[in-house]
Amino acid sequence: MKIHFVVHESFEAPGAYEIWVKARGHQASYSRVHEHEPLPQSIDDIDLLVVMGGPQSPSTTREECPHFDSKAEQALIARCAAAGKAVIGVCLGAQLMGEALGARCEHSPEKEIGKFPITLTAKGKANDKFAHFGDTLEVGHWHSDMPGLTERATIIAYSEGCPRQIIEYGDLVYGFQCHMEFTPEVIELLIAASEPELATLTAHRFVQQPEALRANDYGDMNQKLFGFLDELMRAYAGGR
Template sequence: MSKSLGPDLRLALVATDEESTQRLQTRLNTGTTWVSRLLQHAVYRLLSDPQVHELTACVEADKAVIGICLGAQLVGESLGAAWAPSPDTEIGSFPVTLTAAGREHPFPTGFGDSFDTGHWHNDMPGLTDDATVLATSAGCPRRIVAYSRYVYGFQCHMEFTPDCIEALIEQDEKELAALADRPYVQQPDQLRANDCTEMNTKLMTFLDRLAADYAAR
């Protein structure tokens, strides 16, 4: 299995005191940063799927494409840029900040220098030589990436809705509790209190401008 998609199989014998053994066991516990073999198989199927090949063809043909979360990483991978772990786990609603390039870009015009978006990730998309970072956050330096005029990676979730958030909480509630001490991880009550309306509106504005610009080529 590729190490970039999770742990490979290794065997080690460790002789140590009981306290160190417990600390080592804690480090080896599975969690949101651990990738199971099931997910490795899922990614293999995705990369072998004709639809993913179609995505690659669209990117290479400079069609209009926006990849969100894993989709952003796959867009980067299709262009030869390997994804990377993000400096911090981010789960919840936190501000992103437009870079100088982002403030000059026509699609997020009027969004303000900083605005809240949804987050639920540990990783970030790779950068090609031609890629431009349009937005960053406190925990991730690659929040919105422009790979070309019409190809983007969103390592954020401006499409979040209350129903979507509730489904994610149901799936990851134990992991959220385990990450309660992380600076950019909100707990269920905080997640449910977030208002997605403004980020949804900004996403639709971005998409409308992208579509209009693409149609006017």
């Protein structure tokens, strides 16, 4: 399988997604837009598109962030979804996904940074791709916004601080507001980029400080992510 990553910033790295790609023998390609690498012109060689997170929002303009073209990324997501490709949006990527499919990004009720539980909905538990998640699962978070909901969207999981953690927009199209790809290495990159800001957020009930972020075990959620990705690609292969 050919996996294409859109990466907005060096500190919003694919993490466990790359580990899965290598472990399964898939091929990875990249649009590191923070290094001014272009988005793919053709989607023919993409089986799975993964759009990563970033400090931007879908409304961020080229004037505000010259390396980020929200409309172009939304168009790429929409093209892949319409062509029957598998598509995953993570955090900002999930918000772009919602916008690409006609749903406006919104502010989350709570800022969440750290590792906190999500709860699967009844429809989430009935979805074969998430059957191994159990009723609840502790996962990574780093956000203050959340994706919009289209008419056909299904909420797979929510948290106490955010009602939209995993959203199914289509059989092969999923938005993850949460960060199941976090690894210790990715956490260090995020801390380095955000430590001054974290020090101002001690009053938030769902924000962990660097020592707690470093102490979290991210291995179990990575394995659960791998299981989801395996099921997603099986579904994709079965529909080709």
